[in-house]
Amino acid sequence: MITCVDMKRLVLGLCGLLVLGALALGGAYIWAEQGIRRAVAPPGAPPVEFAVVKGTTGKALGPQLVLRGLISDARLWRWHLRRRGAFAPKAGRHLVSPSMTMSEISAALESPPLPDDVPFVVIEGWRLRDTDEALAAAKLIKPGAYLEAASHPERFTAPFPLPKGTLEGYLYPETYGVIPGEFDVEDLVQRQLNTFAERFYLPRKEALSRAGRSLHDVVVMASMLEREEPLPTQRAVVSGILWKRIDKGFPLGVDATSRYELEEWNDRKAFLKRLRDTSDPWNTRHRKGLPPGPIGSPTVASLEAALEPQANEFWYYLHDAQRRLHPSRNAEEHEALRRKYNVY
Template sequence: MKRILLVLLVLVVLAAGGVAGTFFWAESQVKQAAAPPGAPTVEFTVSKGVTGRGLGPQLASQGLIRDARLWRWHLFRRGSFAPKAGRHAVSPSMTMAEIATALEGNPIPDDVPFVIVEGWRLRDTDAALVTAGLIKPGAYIAAASQPARFTAPFTLPRATLEGYLYPETYRVVPGAFKVEELIQRQLDTFTERFYAPQKAAIERSGRSLHEVVVMASMLEREEPVPAQRPLVAGILWKRVDKGFPLGVDATSRYELAEWNDRLAFLQRLRDTSDPWNSRHRKGLPPGPIGAPSVESLQAALAPKPSEFWYYLHDAERRLHPSRNAEEHEALRRKYNVY
């Protein structure tokens, strides 16, 4: 009888040791990530209604954890677990505890791209935002007409932020869109792309930042090929400095409801009292005529000197500069540009 009791005691001790060994093994495994440090972050989607245990096979199939059984063990030891439906940023370099914490956090917002095209006026961006269902008509223009509400490392114009709101593709959240946040992001992008890296060059140029922005907005509309914009900038700055009218027809389109309304455009060209009519008015127009790209801003800041005073584009939009009025008229006849 004593022998039998001794055997049973040994078996109980061995079983207890096995359970303890399994426990410590499982605990050590859940603390190990599926990949070494530095693995890229990926998006993992938690579907609505899925259970914590149900996430295990999905996490394992995507290589984010080693074993779904260990995931179940971790959840058992963890106690409560309430993942939030949506997309979450996780990495196989994270431990199971870190992944579980991430899945309980706020999901990645469901943002969408919104494109602001180079050369667009405030009214054009406003219309696009309305079409996208993000704002009511006029909300963007109204906000951009209050520069004091925004911040920048340079002096903002008083009346409007036309020209300073950088054209780019921005990610926006339709259900939580705020027009002021978009405008501030545009100003920040303008600073990052142009003002900050070119601050010293602007100070050396002899031009104010506002003058550079006004010129860049015209270049964006005048010259479709970015590589040609420094040459055109050189011609236009020369006209400004010598007191000649710019002759940039795009300025007469600026206040049109529709940019390509030809009848209204021709009426504007005949209005010599229009401050935006650069065929008759000398110097820069009253302000920027749209949102310039960094290529146009850089061209306005660093124009290319040349012997040319005039230029035109043929039917294929190729640039043809000329040195004097006679050459310019000959090119107009040659390419039938009037």
């Protein structure tokens, strides 16, 4: 039987819970309100270029803004948009600063975008030196400026560990809009790193953690696959062969690695000389294991193949004159294919 005293205690307990709930909601509201009014950087932080892809929703911009260091929390961005109401960001490039509040950022993204730019294409498999030469030929930089920037990973940010030495392999090959006369080489490098993160690293972060191989090793393998196999659909097969050779202690025999340090990639005389140099650390005919680093810029197709190789029975492969892949199970089959397709 419930007494009056018990009833009073029950009522007081319920009232206490209601008060605590109200305080928690009030605290969350205050936290959210303060968060959307607080910029992530003090006044005066330099603006960065932020691109809004056509058709991107306001909600979808939140994680991208967090990745670029422009806001602290995508949940706060959603709360801001809910309170703000209608939001219609304009596709294109916008200058946004981490010193801006969310209200200022959303207003900037609704403003007219930066003037039209011109395309600059970074070709799949290009080395840093190839991109540098193309930028110089387009009169966007002085020769060597891109190489110099990419040789200082500490100047840039990424959601993954940056390598030491150079950013070879991590600067994603894509068509980038640039404005002649306003070109910033470090901005291009940062955009390439951002694209690498958005296209490959972030969507496959969990798979990378389960792979049993470091991100850097995956990038090195992917850079070889980009050069070794012209058909993206065949790269997982080649990846399976090459990882097997790595794991079993066999030399890779990837001749593309011996071209990496050549001034001209297709300089055959210099290439054959490098193949004969058994002391060359890039000579994977004689040296076991992965080469010292990536040999160019891989695409998502190559990165995925390096991350998820196809298990198979093959140990060797070659390409015929039409660049068709012919794998083989042992040295005898491989030599027979060499003779058949006249590949030496």
